[in-house]
Amino acid sequence: MSKKSVPAASDTETRATSEHAPDLRLWLRMLACTNLIENHIRSRLRAEFDITLPRFDLMSQLERSPQGLKMGELSKRMMVTGGNVTGITDQLVGEGLVIREDSPKDRRAYLVKLTPEGRRSFRKMADAHEKWILELFSGMDEAQRGQLYGLLAALKTSASRTTAK
Amino acid sequence: MSKKSVPAASDTETRATSEHAPDLRLWLRMLACTNLIENHIRSRLRAEFDITLPRFDLMSQLERSPQGLKMGELSKRMMVTGGNVTGITDQLVGEGLVIREDSPKDRRAYLVKLTPEGRRSFRKMADAHEKWILELFSGMDEAQRGQLYGLLAALKTSASRTTAK
DNA sequence: ATGAAAATATCGACCCCTAAAGTATCAAAA
DNA sequence: TTTTGATACTTTAGGGGTCGATATTTTCAT
Numbered sequence: 325m326s327k328k329s330v331p332a333a334s335d336t337e338t339r340a341t342s343e344h345a346p347d348l349r350l351w352l353r354m355l356a357c358t359n360l361i362e363n364h365i366r367s368r369l370r371a372e373f374d375i376t377l378p379r380f381d382l383m384s385q386l387e388r389s390p391q392g393l394k395m396g397e398l399s400k401r402m403m404v405t406g407g408n409v410t411g412i413t414d415q416l417v418g419e420g421l422v423i424r425e426d427s428p429k430d431r432r433a434y435l436v437k438l439t440p441e442g443r444r445s446f447r448k449m450a451d452a453h454e455k456w457i458l459e460l461f462s463g464m465d466e467a468q469r470g471q472l473y474g475l476l477a478a479l480k481t482s483a484s485r486t487t488a489k
Numbered sequence: 490m491s492k493k494s495v496p497a498a499s500d501t502e503t504r505a506t507s508e509h510a511p512d513l514r515l516w517l518r519m520l521a522c523t524n525l526i527e528n529h530i531r532s533r534l535r536a537e538f539d540i541t542l543p544r545f546d547l548m549s550q551l552e553r554s555p556q557g558l559k560m561g562e563l564s565k566r567m568m569v570t571g572g573n574v575t576g577i578t579d580q581l582v583g584e585g586l587v588i589r590e591d592s593p594k595d596r597r598a599y600l601v602k603l604t605p606e607g608r609r610s611f612r613k614m615a616d617a618h619e620k621w622i623l624e625l626f627s628g629m630d631e632a633q634r635g636q637l638y639g640l641l642a643a644l645k646t647s648a649s650r651t652t653a654k
Numbered sequence: 655a656t657g658a659a660a661a662t663a664t665c666g667a668c669c670c671c672t673a674a675a676g677t678a679t680c681a682a683a684a
Numbered sequence: 685t686t687t688t689g690a691t692a693c694t695t696t697a698g699g700g701g702t703c704g705a706t707a708t709t710t711t712c713a714t
Contacts (some may be wrong), residue, residue, distance in 0.1 A: 347626045348619055350634055351526070353641045357648065358523040359568055361516070364652045370702090378670060395693060403524060408671050410694055415669085432679045432692040454513055461512045463647025468640055469515055475629070475637045476518045482628025483522065487529050532672095543700065560663060573701055575664060580699085597662040597709045661710070670701075680691075 361460055368456055373449050378402075378412050380453070383421065383438060383446045392425060392435030421445060526625055533621055538614050543567075543577050545618070548586065548603060548611045557590060557600030586610060 366377045385401050386393060395413065399406045413436060416422035421442035427433040438446065461469060531542045550566050551558060560578070564571045578601055581587035586607035592598040603611065626634060 345619055345623065346638075347623050347634065350626065350638050350641075351622050353638065353645070354519075354523060355527070356568075357641050357645050358519060360645065360648050360652055362520070363568070364648070367702095376669070396691080403521075403528075404670085405672055406693065407673085407695075411670075427692095430680075430692075434693080454510055457512050457516050458510065460648045460651050461515065461644070463650060464640070464643050468643055469512065471636065472640045472644070473511075473515050473518065475633055475640065476515075476522050478629050478633055479626070479637070480518070480522050480525065483525050483529070483625045485628060486625050487525055535672095541699070561661085569700090570702060571663065572665075572703080576700075592662095595662075595710075599663080656712105656714085658713090659711085662708080663706100664708105665706080666704095668702085671699085673698095674696090676693105676695075678692085678694100680689100682688090682690100684685095684687080 361457075364460065365453065365456060369449070369453070372452065375449065378404075378408075379416055379421075380446075380449060382409070382412050382416060383442060384450065386422065386436060386438045387443065387446050387450070390437070392437040394427065394433045394435060396433075398436065416442070526622075529625065530618065530621060534614070534618070537617065540614065543569075543573075544581055544586075545611075545614060547574070547577050547581065548607060549615070551587065551601060551603045552608065552611050552615070555602070557602040559592065559598045559600060561598075563601065581607070 362377070369375050369377055369380055381402055382398060385398055389397075393401075395406060395409050398413075399409045402409065413422060413424065417424060421439060423437055423439055424434040425437060427435050464472070527542070534540050534542055534545055546567055547563060550563055554562075558566075560571060560574050563578075564574045567574065578587060578589065582589060585604060588602055588604055589599040590602060592600050629637070
């Protein structure tokens with residue numbers, strides 16, 4: 325029901341060979357995993373709710389900030405550029421899921437908020453989304469998931485050091 | 490030198506709160522890590538070699554298959570759609586890094602290959618690329634990287650089961 | 655052989671994303 | 685006050701990605 329024209333099977337990790345540095349293989353495996361899961365989520369969101377992942381992500385941010393968020397805040401939290409947020413917000417406004425309110429404090433800024441319909445709609449999607457994730461990770465036991473969580477924290481720290489320079 | 494208009498700091502993981510299912514937080518953390526690293530690689534490739542990640546990936550596939558690959562093979566291995574491969578290949582052909590040869594066996598198909606210049610160019614970039622990865626993972630010790638590698642194998646298996654249905 | 659079904663690749667419409675430049679507002683110093 | 689500089693957002697140009705439709709060739713059952 326997902327994945328049709330996207331082959332999705334053969335694996336980006338194909339790129340890795342024994343001659344490659346172990347770290348490179350590690351990275352390619354991680355990338356393959358992430359893409360696999362992300363593509364799956366993406367196509368289920370589209371198939372079952374007719375929404376894109378970026379739109380879902382934006383709504384997800386708003387749901388946790390009922391007071392509204394400025395465009396710049398959204399940009400930071402979603403780790404995308406401002407111009408990108410403009411476009412996604414436009415779409416969601418057009419669908420009636422989100423509104424741009426003028427900020428009372430700063431006439432340059434908006435406060436973006438979920439509409440009541442947006443909130444309702446998001447709750448339904450978020451429930452399904454969480455179930456899908458559960459399912460995708462269900463092949464790992466509790467201990468494994470805990471370990472992975474910890475290791476990713478270490479990786480994030482490691483990468484952030486390099487990245488921040 | 491990287492990351493300018495992209496905030497990149499505040500973290501996608503912001504989306505996760507204590508009230509979320511642990512699996513969801515795990516997934517969001519993984520996504521944040523991957524994006525962090527991928528964006529870093531992406532901008533360094535651009536800054537230092539004026540090439541995009543997808544183009545680099547395609548060349549990477551070809552480098553390991555000197556006999557050439559059909560468009561469909563590339564599509565499978567890169568986990569993207571055929572239409573997408575058409576576009577990226579066009580670009581690389583335009584830059585003289587790659588050629589489309591008619592397949593002798595099947596008149597519908599091409600064999601895409603690296604040109605000599607493409608091969609030369611790729612080796613340089615691949616060396617740098619590998620160094621960057623090493624650097625990004627350098628904050629983890631050998632044991633941690635090994636563990637992570639194993640856990641990702643488990644995750645891949647788990648996710649593939651769901652994904653394949 | 656032939657004719658239908660499957661496979662290979664391209665195209666067009668549309669969304670996501672970035673970098674760079676532009677507009678408007680704010681804040682603070684001269 | 686005026687200017688200067690930073691902030692908040694939009695716009696534009698261009699690459700990346702999907703899907704669905706199309707054209708061509710191959711395959712295979714009849």
